[in-house]
Amino acid sequence: MIDPSVRFAIEQLYAAYTSALDNGRFDDWPDFFIEDGRYVLIPRENHDRGLPLATMSLESRGMMKDRVYGVINTLFHAPYYQRHILGPMRIEEDGDALLVEANYVVFRTKRNEMSEVFNTGRYIDRIVNTDDGLRFAEKLCVFDSEMIPNSIIYPI
Amino acid sequence: MTRHFPHDWQSANVSRIPYPLYTDEDVYRRELEAIFYGPHWSYVGLSCEISGPGDYKETSIGERSVIMVRDPDGSINVVENHCAHRGVKFCQERFGTVKSFICPYHQWNYNLKGDLTGLPFRRGFKGQGGMPADFDTKQHGLTKLHVAEHNGVVFATFSADTPPLLDYIGPKILEWFERTFDGRELTLLGYSRQRIPGNWKLMQENIKDPYHPGLLHTWFVTFGLWRADQSSRMIMDEHGRHAAMVSAKNAGGGGEVTQNVSSFKADMALNDDRMLDIVPEEWWKGPTVVMTTIFPSLILQQQVNSVSTRQIQPRGPGKFDFVWTHFGFKDDTPEMTRRRLRQANLFGPAGFVSADDGEVIEFSQQGFEQDPANETYAELGGTDVADTEHMVTETLIRGMYGYYRKVMDL
Ligand SMILES: [Fe+2]
Numbered sequence: 001m002i003d004p005s006v007r008f009a010i011e012q013l014y015a016a017y018t019s020a021l022d023n024g025r026f027d028d029w030p031d032f033f034i035e036d037g038r039y040v041l042i043p044r045e046n047h048d049r050g051l052p053l054a055t056m057s058l059e060s061r062g063m064m065k066d067r068v069y070g071v072i073n074t075l076f077h078a079p080y081y082q083r084h085i086l087g088p089m090r091i092e093e094d095g096d097a098l099l100v101e102a103n104y105v106v107f108r109t110k111r112n113e114m115s116e117v118f119n120t121g122r123y124i125d126r127i128v129n130t131d132d133g134l135r136f137a138e139k140l141c142v143f144d145s146e147m148i149p150n151s152i153i154y155p156i
Numbered sequence: 157m158t159r160h161f162p163h164d165w166q167s168a169n170v171s172r173i174p175y176p177l178y179t180d181e182d183v184y185r186r187e188l189e190a191i192f193y194g195p196h197w198s199y200v201g202l203s204c205e206i207s208g209p210g211d212y213k214e215t216s217i218g219e220r221s222v223i224m225v226r227d228p229d230g231s232i233n234v235v236e237n238h239c240a241h242r243g244v245k246f247c248q249e250r251f252g253t254v255k256s257f258i259c260p261y262h263q264w265n266y267n268l269k270g271d272l273t274g275l276p277f278r279r280g281f282k283g284q285g286g287m288p289a290d291f292d293t294k295q296h297g298l299t300k301l302h303v304a305e306h307n308g309v310v311f312a313t314f315s316a317d318t319p320p321l322l323d324y325i326g327p328k329i330l331e332w333f334e335r336t337f338d339g340r341e342l343t344l345l346g347y348s349r350q351r352i353p354g355n356w357k358l359m360q361e362n363i364k365d366p367y368h369p370g371l372l373h374t375w376f377v378t379f380g381l382w383r384a385d386q387s388s389r390m391i392m393d394e395h396g397r398h399a400a401m402v403s404a405k406n407a408g409g410g411g412e413v414t415q416n417v418s419s420f421k422a423d424m425a426l427n428d429d430r431m432l433d434i435v436p437e438e439w440w441k442g443p444t445v446v447m448t449t450i451f452p453s454l455i456l457q458q459q460v461n462s463v464s465t466r467q468i469q470p471r472g473p474g475k476f477d478f479v480w481t482h483f484g485f486k487d488d489t490p491e492m493t494r495r496r497l498r499q500a501n502l503f504g505p506a507g508f509v510s511a512d513d514g515e516v517i518e519f520s521q522q523g524f525e526q527d528p529a530n531e532t533y534a535e536l537g538g539t540d541v542a543d544t545e546h547m548v549t550e551t552l553i554r555g556m557y558g559y560y561r562k563v564m565d566l
Pocket of ligand 1: 362368369372373509510513
């Protein structure tokens with residue numbers, strides 16, 4: 001049985017994470033991870049078959065900062081809003097770490113367009129307690145979406 | 157409704173491409189027949205994707221779903237994915253292993269070569285019904301495609317008139333094909349799939365366009381991966397339909413070539429430079445990047461340590477699916493595999509130097525759709541079609557449209 005206060009702290013972490021992404025505060029994004037934290041966005045097809053290729057695979061906060069720089073300063077793309085909706089979390093303790101699995105849907109809204117389902121899948125995360133509070137040691141986004149609608153620019 | 161096309165490709169030059177070529181339904185239908193189902197080889201996959209007997213992969217040539225399958229005798233067959241009986245697209249999985257193909261509707265049964273081997277109630281039931289007395293199973297097999305494999309890369313064609321694969325690729329482009337695919341065993345790293353709302357030809361153009369990478373892609377210009385001040389060659393086959401863009405990276409940084417390039421970032425540095433941990437490989441024989449286009453459906457990528465095939469599957473005049481298959485080589489060390497995977501962050505639907513290609517293709521399509529009387533202008537380096545020793549040219553695009561115009565009879 002997970003202590004309700006732990007569950008509450010985890011929910012706060014996810015709420016802050018999606019708030020940063022959905023409101024365009026990308027500079028805050030790397031700080032949700034520990035220094036050598038991993039962020040992997042991978043098609044379910046590859047994940048299920050044990051194929052290592054990921055859509056995005058970042059192995060440190062440094063790489064995440066480089067991604068943010070790329071998103072803001074180098075990647076040319078049509079502007080869009082994104083909006084995350086998360087399902088209930090399955091939480092397990094693993095020694096000092098917490099393993100969290102949660103379904104997500106991300107909607108995308110482009111200028112002058114209807115909102116559409118952009119990417120859907122599940123987070124498979126490993127969270128650790130640090131002096132600054134809970135942080136992701138690993139965040140794996142395994143998406144069902146068979147076809148990426150053109151491109152993925154922002155982190156999920 | 158009046159269709160102006162195809163009679164309004166007035167220009168004598170293939171450097172002016174009418175917008176309707178990218179948007180018109182009739183043009184698109186003719187492309188499917190004359191190009192994708194005509195005498196051209198289309199990529200279906202890598203041999204290593206179906207290593208064991210009965211392993212199959214479903215993919216598409218044009219809009220037609222086909223299955224590439226490993227025969228028990230070790231050869232590769234490609235059959236069309238619909239039943240000879242009532243047309244059912246019987247295979248709904250993308251990969252698997254089977255002993256035979258069975259249509260779920262009426263259980264018609266085919267061997268892996270596509271021959272009909274059995275069907276229920278062929279002779280009726282208690283003397284009633286059944287197939288006609290002259291029913292010949294040989295007349296009711298799956299559509300069988302011609303198949304050719306070269307050093308682990310598998311192609312298929314619907315047409316009996318397609319020249320042999322190596323003649324089709326031609327000696328000039330084969331040289332670059334065999335630089336990557338020299339017979340070494342390949343290992344599969346995984347797939348990326350994106351649906352791009354643009355005409356399929358725009359992706360061929362993108363990889364025949366050496367002008368844009370050093371402008372659109374900040375990473376290329378800033379880190380010297382691709383820009384106008386490095387030695388490069390643009391090479392075509394004798395028909396102008398296939399091409400190779402060959403170049404060698406330099407140190408990057410500022411200089412004359414970056415002066416008018418707004419995407420150049422003088423003070424850009426990586427917080428974690430493992431993403432650009434480039435280790436030259438012997439088989440490169442010099443060039444750090446070779447992008448090869450095999451008309452109509454295949455792009456072969458070598459960008460430093462990242463290698464992939466990219467397959468174009470048209471889905472109407474205004475969109476196509478783009479499937480990336482990243483691979484490595486059997487003798488890669490674990491470090492090299494990790495390096496290939498890290499550098500894969502530059503490519504694919506989220507890639508630092510690829511996501512924006514899909515985006516600009518979408519914007520091109522939007523421009524074409526709003527102004528059908530217009531035409532594109534591809535005259536960088538003139539209006540002729542010839543190989544060059546530099547990259548400030550759109551010659552490869554003109555080469556493709558020269559061939560296209562012939563095949564399409566426009
Ligand atoms: Fe590009």
